[in-house]
Amino acid sequence: MTVTIYVPRDSGALALGAGKVADAIASEIRTRGINAKLVRNGSRGLYWLEPMVEVETSQGRVAYGPVTAKDVASLFDADFLSGGKHALSLGDPEEIPYLARQTRLTFARVGITDPISLDDYKAHGGLVGLEKALTMTPTDIVRQVTDSGLRGRGGAGFPTGVKWKTVLDTPGELKYIVCNADEGDSGTFSDRMIMEGDPFILIEGMTIAAIAVGATKGYIYLRSEYPHAERALNEALAVARKAGVLGKSILGSIHAFDIEVRMGAGAYVCGEETALLDSLEGKRGQVRAKPPLPAHKGLFGRPTVINNVISLASVPIVLDKGAAYYKDFGLGRSRGTIPIQIAGNARYPGLFEAAFGLTLGEIVDKIGGGTKSGRPVRAVQVGGPLGAYFPRELFDTPFDYEAFAAKDGLIGHAGIVVFDDTVDMLKQARFAMEFCGIESCGKCTPCRVGAVRGVEVADRIAHGVEPEKQIELLEDLCNTMKFGSLCALGGFTPYPVMSALRHFPEDFRPHPVREAAE
Amino acid sequence: MKMQSEDVGITARATSIVDEMKKLEGPLLPILHEIQNEFGYVPREALPVIASGLNLSRADVYGVVSFYHDYRDQPAGRHVLKVCRAESCQAMGGDEMADRLRDALGVDWHETSKDGAVTLEPVYCLGLCACSPSAMLDGEVIGRLDEDRIGEIVAEVRQ
Ligand SMILES: Cc1cc2nc3c(=O)[nH]c(=O)nc-3n(C[C@H](O)[C@H](O)[C@H](O)COP(=O)(O)O)c2cc1C
Ligand code: SF4
Ligand code: FES
Numbered sequence: 249m250t251v252t253i254y255v256p257r258d259s260g261a262l263a264l265g266a267g268k269v270a271d272a273i274a275s276e277i278r279t280r281g282i283n284a285k286l287v288r289n290g291s292r293g294l295y296w297l298e299p300m301v302e303v304e305t306s307q308g309r310v311a312y313g314p315v316t317a318k319d320v321a322s323l324f325d326a327d328f329l330s331g332g333k334h335a336l337s338l339g340d341p342e343e344i345p346y347l348a349r350q351t352r353l354t355f356a357r358v359g360i361t362d363p364i365s366l367d368d369y370k371a372h373g374g375l376v377g378l379e380k381a382l383t384m385t386p387t388d389i390v391r392q393v394t395d396s397g398l399r400g401r402g403g404a405g406f407p408t409g410v411k412w413k414t415v416l417d418t419p420g421e422l423k424y425i426v427c428n429a430d431e432g433d434s435g436t437f438s439d440r441m442i443m444e445g446d447p448f449i450l451i452e453g454m455t456i457a458a459i460a461v462g463a464t465k466g467y468i469y470l471r472s473e474y475p476h477a478e479r480a481l482n483e484a485l486a487v488a489r490k491a492g493v494l495g496k497s498i499l500g501s502i503h504a505f506d507i508e509v510r511m512g513a514g515a516y517v518c519g520e521e522t523a524l525l526d527s528l529e530g531k532r533g534q535v536r537a538k539p540p541l542p543a544h545k546g547l548f549g550r551p552t553v554i555n556n557v558i559s560l561a562s563v564p565i566v567l568d569k570g571a572a573y574y575k576d577f578g579l580g581r582s583r584g585t586i587p588i589q590i591a592g593n594a595r596y597p598g599l600f601e602a603a604f605g606l607t608l609g610e611i612v613d614k615i616g617g618g619t620k621s622g623r624p625v626r627a628v629q630v631g632g633p634l635g636a637y638f639p640r641e642l643f644d645t646p647f648d649y650e651a652f653a654a655k656d657g658l659i660g661h662a663g664i665v666v667f668d669d670t671v672d673m674l675k676q677a678r679f680a681m682e683f684c685g686i687e688s689c690g691k692c693t694p695c696r697v698g699a700v701r702g703v704e705v706a707d708r709i710a711h712g713v714e715p716e717k718q719i720e721l722l723e724d725l726c727n728t729m730k731f732g733s734l735c736a737l738g739g740f741t742p743y744p745v746m747s748a749l750r751h752f753p754e755d756f757r758p759h760p761v762r763e764a765a766e
Numbered sequence: 767m768k769m770q771s772e773d774v775g776i777t778a779r780a781t782s783i784v785d786e787m788k789k790l791e792g793p794l795l796p797i798l799h800e801i802q803n804e805f806g807y808v809p810r811e812a813l814p815v816i817a818s819g820l821n822l823s824r825a826d827v828y829g830v831v832s833f834y835h836d837y838r839d840q841p842a843g844r845h846v847l848k849v850c851r852a853e854s855c856q857a858m859g860g861d862e863m864a865d866r867l868r869d870a871l872g873v874d875w876h877e878t879s880k881d882g883a884v885t886l887e888p889v890y891c892l893g894l895c896a897c898s899p900s901a902m903l904d905g906e907v908i909g910r911l912d913e914d915r916i917g918e919i920v921a922e923v924r925q
Binding site for chain 2: 259260262263264293295298431432433434435436437439440465472473474475476510511512513514515516527528529530531532533548589590591592593597598599620629633663665666667668671676679683686687
């Protein structure tokens with residue numbers, strides 16, 4: 249019997265040597281003349297254990313990790329192909345507490361299947377949502393998505409079904425589905441993991457969206473920093489076309505739909521939906537004033553659904569299991585599951601999909617295991633470069649859109665970056681301003697000029713030049729940016745800056761005073 | 767003259783790229799990507815070709831090229847090293863690793879080393895935040911940058 253060995257093709261695993269591990273395994277298979285097959289799966293998201301190698305044994309899957317190329321020969325010697333004991337044995341991966349405690353709906357297949365095998369996809373429940381959608385009216389599909397409570401996972405949290413309804417209700421011969429795969433937020437990688445680890449779920453979600461609103465063409469706008477995702481998507485798209493999942497007749501129906509991947513060119517602001525559309529049209533990625541909404545006049549002036557990768561990838565499960573099933577997870581107005589990304593100085597960095605409602609403290613301390621450095625956690629930034637820094641005192645905040653907003657923060661794309669007590673919060677505030685300056689699209693003055701001024705002010709504070717006056721200036725500047733900016737780049741940069749100032753004022757005091765206080 | 771024949775080569779190649787791709791919806795970025803892929807940068811000589819092929823002004827094309835961080839107006843070194851400077855990597859000592867790399871390679875951000883071996887570029891997140899600090903060398907992803915990895919990178923680009 250052929251044994252199946254899994255080595256991830258996920259960028260995170262590759263960055264830790266998975267490519268060399270796969271090569272070493274292939275060469276051992278050859279020299280030892282073993283009947284084995286190597287599958288390049290997605291990552292389970294347990295990055296401190298990557299590269300994590302799994303074997304399909306008669307007792308089920310058995311994992312080993314973190315494996316280096318040097319360990320490979322000894323794994324074969326230990327008969328890992330039958331689940332043999334080895335220093336790197338992890339046992340059944342599904343029983344590793346980090347994974348066992350998750351609720352994997354969107355990420356149900358990631359790490360388990362071969363990402364570009366449609367047979368694997370179908371064997372693990374894939375395409376059921378699309379098949380159901382094909383038997384429903386567009387209005388019913390949209391209602392399911394609305395009733396599920398799914399909100400946009402790209403950051404703004406806008407109800408997905410409501411957006412789709414607007415496009416459905418807007419007449420137009422040509423409509424588009426655009427997937428926002430720009431994933432520019434630092435501390436986030438869930439879009440990348442889905443695209444590399446289960447691209448068919450995104451294809452299925454986009455196709456359901458197309459049927460729901462009457463679109464015939466889809467684009468995935470992918471950031472250029474993700475070459476491995478580009479490869480996986482294009483491989484999966486080719487398979488989907490060949491199998492008739494995409495094309496002139498979706499699964500034999502009257503619906504036509506196809507998807508193309510388009511690469512960005514390194515501009516954070518192109519993650520903003522209107523800038524993204526301009527970029528797709530071949531222009532500078534500048535933010536458009538709204539209205540008109542993309543739903544009315546989007547790509548090339550046509551009605552357009554634009555959604556984040558995870559929003560779209562969460563749709564198949566809603567159609568498959570029903571709105572009520574999805575909505576049952578979560579709390580308040582935050583329904584379903586959210587793939588939390590634990591990053592930075594964390595002992596157990598990785599992807600943790602769970603229903604909304606865990607507290608920030610549970611996520612950072614219990615799941616993330618505190619810091620990797622072993623020092624105390626001092627601050628965590630939630631929601632990317634435009635998200636607020638939270639101190640320990642706010643660790644009882646539940647992971648929920650409204651609860652975070654009430655604490656002057658945001659969930660954003662659900663990335664959490666952990667910092668230990670060596671962090672300098674003035675430096676972090678300065679960086680937020682610097683980043684805004686580098687990435688500003690230049691359309692409005694508060695953002696373009698404010699960011700540059702913000703860096704200067706932070707530098708003066710650092711040098712102890714009239715600190716009280718400078719702090720006042722910084723607050724003024726943040727106010728101007730918050731209320732005078734066209735989009736959230738200028739408008740939300742005050743979140744990291746002001747949260748750093750509010751929760752860690754000691755870092756903004758002149759150094760002599762700071763030292764005296766210690 | 768060599769210069770002239772190079773110009774002609776660029777124009778000819780750019781023309782065929784434009785002809786091939788201009789039927790795409792929103793063809794400008796894909797064309798620019800292809801041109802940078804081909805030449806390693808977007809040569810000035812290619813701009814009028816693109817402009818006339820797409821019915822745009824030269825200023826329009828230049829405006830787009832200069833807007834995006836990815837497009838280069840001159841050739842890069844033999845290797846391109848991108849180092850993440852964003853928050854997750856900062857939390858794991860990324861700034862210090864970047865300083866060491868700059869010292870070891872003798873280049874600052876956006877610069878190419880004098881021997882033409884390497885161009886150093888900052889990036890703001892590579893999606894490798896669960897293995898910070900991270901970098902990308904000629905498209906190959908690198909996680910958990912430390913002194914050993916830095917030594918390997920330096921050796922590789924100096925080869
Ligand atoms: C500066 C800026 C950057 C953004 N970057 C992204 C991004 O990388 N990915 C994303 O999905 N949404 C991003 N957004 C949010 C989008 O504008 C938009 O809300 C999203 O694409 C809508 O999809 P959703 O409703 O499915 O979340 C960004 C917004 C701003 C203001
Ligand atoms: S806030 Fe900044 S990025 Fe947003 S539109 Fe204004 S200038 Fe552009
Ligand atoms: S912040 Fe450096 S890889 Fe994401």
